[in-house]
Amino acid sequence: MTINNMMKCAVLAVGLSSMGSSTVAEGKLRIYNWFDYMPQSLLDKFSEEHNIEVSMDTYDSNETLLAKLKSGVTGFDVAVPGDYMVAIMIQEGLLERIEPNQMSNFGNVDPAWVDVYFDEGRQYSIPYQWGTTSFMVNTEDYSGNIDTLELIFNPPTELSGRINMFRDINDVLNMGLRYLGFDRCNSNPEELKALSELMNEAKNHWLSFNSDGAKEALVSGDASAGMIWNGMGMRARAERGTLKYAYPREGFTGWMDNLVVLKGAPNLENAKLFLDFMMRPENAAELSNFARYASGIMGTEPYLDQELMDAYEINIPAGTPDPEFVPPCDPKVVRIYDRIWTDLLK
DSSP, rough: OOOOOOOOOOOBBBBGGGGSOOOOOOOEEEEEEEETTTTTTHHHHHHHTTTOOOEEEESSSSSHHHHHHHHTTOOOOOOOBHHHHHHHHHHOOBOOOOGGGGTGGGGGGGGGEEEEETTTTTTEEEEEEEEEEEEEEEEEOOOOOSSTTTHSSSSOTTTTTEEEOOSOOOHHHHHHHHHHHHHHHHHOOOHHHHHHHHHHHHHGEEEEEOOOHHHHHHHHHHOOOEEEHHHHHHHHHHHHTTTEEEOOTTTEEEEEEEEEETTTTTHHHHHHHHHHHSSSHHHHHHHHHHHHOOOSSSTOOGGOHHHHHHOTSSEEEEEEEOBBBBOOOOEEEEEEHHHHHHHTTT
């Protein structure tokens, strides 16, 4: 499966305390993005082309992004939410309807990523990067079959106590639901009780809950296995060649991150320029070459690194389940998940 059929990162940090000024000078753009997910060279290129000063702050999960915005943090123009979070932010009235489908470079968007469930026709968003969420194993520490969630929830002795999990409620709970063979967005009381029991038992085998340091934990050897996004996994393998990305037979999550313009963006026109800039194939490819994911923009092939085109982490092996895109759950389910997660983190 090629990168164009497959589906998070060095940034310039600006403190949250600097956001929220009632007036922002012209010629600026303020981005809120995942950590380590945008090359500085691309920000510099946009800045030079448009004489716009670009600054960036980072977050570690979709839920952190949502919580910050709902708490009243302001001053940002552009953000990078995942697919299900775009749907939530549209519903919450947190995005500008900028109609990127009318922008000059929208024709470069792969048609497969236009009529998406979270923003049909692309009224609010454009593709940023897309990929999968699974885990990696250091094959120096464990040499058996890794393509099963058994290694996470009932690990062998070699991995027990040396597994890093994401600090992400949806990714972790969905992984548990797949292991148990239960539906996602699950409201069945008995199944949710079983999920909670599974999580609390498996926690005894886990080393940590860390998203920001997931790659570093694997590369350093502090963790022998750990959750990771496929592109970051490719970057980890480049630093430690014994790491291998797993495609669990029980299934795994697919996701698409997207560029959006936040409601009340102080630099609205500059934000629109940035989205159009990121739909140029050479720019989308520069992002992919850094972040190590696919972009959803056509025409990137001449600009992509060959190792990215061939990477095991990017090209899903034949016979592997298709990645699952999980839409936002009903608020009732979200409240139950929150209770399970809070109990898990105690």
